[in-house]
Structure formats: C-alpha cells, structure tokens
Amino acid sequence: MKKKILLYLLLVLAMTLSACGGGATPAPAQNATSGLSPQKGGEMIVAYKDDLATLDPAIGYDWTNWPAIKMVFDGLLDYDSGTNIQPRIAEALPQISADGLTYTFKIRKGVKFQNGRELVADDVVYTITRVLNPKTASPGAGFFLGIKGAQEFIDGKATSVAGIQALDANTVEFTLAAPDVTFLNKMAINFAYIVPKEEVEKAGENFGHAPVGTGPYKLKEWVAGQRLVFERNPDYFFEGRPFIDKITVNVGIEPDVALLQLEKGEIQLMGDPPPGADWSRITADPAWKNRIEVEQTVNTTYIAINVNEKPFDNVKVRQALNYAIDKNRIVQLLNGRATVANQILPPLMPGYDKAYTGYEYNPDKAKQLLADAGFAKGFETSIECISVDPQPKLCESFQQDLAKVGIKLTINTLAAPNVIADAGNGKTPLVWSGGLAWTQDYPDPDDFYTPILGCGSNVPGGWNWSRYCNKTVDAKGSELLAIPDRDARMKGYAELFKLLMDDAVWVPVI
Numbered sequence: 001m002k003k004k005i006l007l008y009l010l011l012v013l014a015m016t017l018s019a020c021g022g023g024a025t026p027a028p029a030q031n032a033t034s035g036l037s038p039q040k041g042g043e044m045i046v047a048y049k050d051d052l053a054t055l056d057p058a059i060g061y062d063w064t065n066w067p068a069i070k071m072v073f074d075g076l077l078d079y080d081s082g083t084n085i086q087p088r089i090a091e092a093l094p095q096i097s098a099d100g101l102t103y104t105f106k107i108r109k110g111v112k113f114q115n116g117r118e119l120v121a122d123d124v125v126y127t128i129t130r131v132l133n134p135k136t137a138s139p140g141a142g143f144f145l146g147i148k149g150a151q152e153f154i155d156g157k158a159t160s161v162a163g164i165q166a167l168d169a170n171t172v173e174f175t176l177a178a179p180d181v182t183f184l185n186k187m188a189i190n191f192a193y194i195v196p197k198e199e200v201e202k203a204g205e206n207f208g209h210a211p212v213g214t215g216p217y218k219l220k221e222w223v224a225g226q227r228l229v230f231e232r233n234p235d236y237f238f239e240g241r242p243f244i245d246k247i248t249v250n251v252g253i254e255p256d257v258a259l260l261q262l263e264k265g266e267i268q269l270m271g272d273p274p275p276g277a278d279w280s281r282i283t284a285d286p287a288w289k290n291r292i293e294v295e296q297t298v299n300t301t302y303i304a305i306n307v308n309e310k311p312f313d314n315v316k317v318r319q320a321l322n323y324a325i326d327k328n329r330i331v332q333l334l335n336g337r338a339t340v341a342n343q344i345l346p347p348l349m350p351g352y353d354k355a356y357t358g359y360e361y362n363p364d365k366a367k368q369l370l371a372d373a374g375f376a377k378g379f380e381t382s383i384e385c386i387s388v389d390p391q392p393k394l395c396e397s398f399q400q401d402l403a404k405v406g407i408k409l410t411i412n413t414l415a416a417p418n419v420i421a422d423a424g425n426g427k428t429p430l431v432w433s434g435g436l437a438w439t440q441d442y443p444d445p446d447d448f449y450t451p452i453l454g455c456g457s458n459v460p461g462g463w464n465w466s467r468y469c470n471k472t473v474d475a476k477g478s479e480l481l482a483i484p485d486r487d488a489r490m491k492g493y494a495e496l497f498k499l500l501m502d503d504a505v506w507v508p509v510i
Helices: 065-072 121-132 150-154 197-209 255-264 276-284 315-324 327-333 363-372 391-403 416-424 471-481 486-502
Strands: 007-010 043-047 077-079 085-087 102-106 164-168 171-175 217-223 227-232 246-250 292-295 302-305 379-386 407-414 430-432 506-508
Touching: 043 255, 065 217, 065 227, 121 150, 121 164, 121 171, 121 197, 255 276, 302 315, 315 363, 315 391, 327 391, 379 391, 379 416, 391 407, 391 430, 407 416, 416 430, 471 486
Parallel strands: 007 292, 043 246, 379 407, 379 430
Antiparallel strands: 077 085, 102 171, 164 171, 217 227, 227 246, 302 430, 302 506
C-alpha cells in the first residue's frame, strides 16, 4: 500500500470522500501505473484535520463521518460502482406491489453483527423506527416520512410505525402512504444502515463512539483528537472482503502537514483538500501525474440563510444577499477549482435547468432591495464556517462583499461538527457550507429538496439549515415523488427549484 500512494482530489471546493452533508462515496480509482489486482493485507493511514463527530449511522451526516460509518455498518441496499441499486443485507431487490406502495425485502441469512448475533427483520424495523423517533434527533428522519404511519409516530399518536412490519425473521415489509420513486435510493443511504437494539440501549448516547454493525471493519480504538483504528471483520458476510487488514484515521493533522506526510509515504490518503499553493505545485509536477485523480462532484456549496431570524425573514433581504456575493472571486480564490453556481441543483444532477440564470453579481441592486426592506443603513449579522483552509478566507470574501452594501458580517470559525450542530439547531443566522457542501445522496433532484429544504427536514439537528418550510412547495415535492414519467418529473422539479430561488433560501455559490 505505502508504495502505491494515490491522492484523491475532486474538482470543486469540498473535494470530499463522500457526501456532505450527504453523498455517495466515489469508487476508488484503479492504480494508474500497475494494473494489479487487489492484494490482501496491509494497512492504510488517512489524515484529517478535525476529529470525527460520531459513527452512529442515524446521526452522522457529513463527509468525514460517512466513509467511517460505512466501514462499520451495512444496509439492506447499496450501490454498485455507479448509480445502480444492488442488494446488500437483502438477498435480492425487493418485491414491489403493483400500486407501488409495498416493498417486501428478504434478508440474507447468516449476516452477523460484530457482537456475534445474527441480524433479523426486527433489527430493520428497529433501525428505521429509531431514525424516525424525535428523541434520536436524526437528520435523516425526513427521508422516511413517506412510510405509512411515520408522521403519526413522530407526533406521538402511535407507538410504532404502521408501515414497517417484520413478517418473519427474514422478511420485512415497508408500506408507503403514497408512491415514491426514490424509496430504494433512500434505503441505500447511511440512515438505513442496520443497528442492533441491545447495543444501542447498552451504549446510550455513546453508541456513536462504540458502534456495532455488520460491516467489513470493527472499530478497535478511538482516542479523541488523535486517531481512530479499524480492524478487518473476519466474519464479514461477503466472502473475501475486505482486503486491507487495518485502517487508521489520524485526526488533528493540518492539510499542509498531511500533504507532506503523503509525499513521504507516511500516510496513504488525505481527508482534506491541500492548500491552494500546494495544489498548483503538485498539479504542475510530473512526479504527481499518476497520483492524482480529478473528479467533478455532484454538489452545491452555498450560504444557508436562516429564514426565521430577523432580518432574514424578509425575502428582499435574502435576495439582496444573492446579488451581493461575488461568486467569481470565490472561484479565483480556489485556483479555478470550482464553477459558479446559479441555482440549487448542480449541473450534473438530473433536473438542472440550463436556461435558468439566477442572481448576477449586482451590489447596486442589493442596496436597493435592502432599502426597500427598510435597511438602507444596513445591519449587523454573523456567519459560521469551518476552520479548515481555505474556508475562512472564503468567508472573508463574503465579509468584504457584504460590507459594500452596508452589512457588517462577523465570522465565526469552528470545527466542522460544531458548525453542523449550530446550523442544524438554528443557532446561527448564516452558515457557509464550504467543506460541508451538499453532495448527492442519490441521483435524483428530490435529494436536493426533501432532506435539506423540505418541511420534514426542518427539525432540530436536521440539515435544513435555512429552517425553511413552505407548505405549497412541500406539497408539490410530494406530488413529484409519485410521478413515474421521468420527463414530467424533471419539468416539475425545474418549477419547484425556481420557486426556491425566488424565495432566496440559499445563496448558491459554487
């Protein structure tokens, strides 16, 4: 491993290993120089600046947590190296009723949790019910609101979710309240990774630091602020997997230091992007030619605006922010490693509206909107961003832009888990998602609405950082989930996202 170092870099700001807030982990690149088949054994060392927040699949929802969570847990479904759904703990794709409401899964026999107990259908029922339970405060609850009885359970009107039933030890059935063409995608994300009830109850709130799943690796050690150590699960149900014996995640490593360690062969993977100057150097160095893979991610990096906090409850103020931000300068600060975003959906996502132009950079128009809203003299506000470079510098650019239109912006830089916690609980008026960009969980435009801007995601700890809930838009989103005609759905989503942009719930930046 140490002689075959690969640096995984992405073309846009986040350059993440997985979703953002939410997204699928990119498939590993083939070794560009050897073409050798994978060999068993060895150790991989990864470096991050910030410690991981949790390995609880019901809670973890950012690009540092997800790859580690996926090492410990599995779900009924997963993806192949592309965007095709495939069975994982399920022995096959589910049987779906003619009306599209009932999904029946058969569970693979012999799958064992890392405590030695065999996984059964009741574990699936418990897992999804736990995600929906308000006491869990899962940011993934919104994905499963379409299950029959989910809302009644959340509201305390029922003690269980009517649409989740274990028919026998190896059969689980989901019944939806209305057809949802994305349901299988939702069952493949980490919130649906199966957990054992007895281990969750034993560990309590510490389950995220003492995880027990069915995955290819077991968490051996977690020294806060220093490292996490994962060892191969010898009882993993996929024969021959995994290949690597041990994976160590070192934390507290600044990106420039991590790059030096990578060059010396002391680590095999950087979790954070290299500083801009280093990026220019290594991309110009012939020695790095076969050690860098560049991919464009399906994500949007944005400023989330808390629409419930004054003065951002005024749509004109939110629109003014959209006109005030110079997005081209952000691209320049990133050495061209990004493209300007003019809407919520990224260009590679189905439903992206090529004809939509969005808000141009126009400080004069921003000033006029602020005056119309009663803030001709401006106001003071604050923004949170993660402390990993180059994010603080990008927030300084926003600070300069807003100063030009009379808004005094205070910048608060924090570790990624703290930014996520504050944003998810409405404790900051503005938050920059740089380094936490929203990356697709599944290849459907619903993923850029339901979990981050839908009414169901406007919950404590959720990823709806704008605290936005528009009942009219939400009803339209629900209707679109039931439309089998793809072209009609994509047209409908173009209309939905136009409404969101008119409401200026975000400032999409790159």
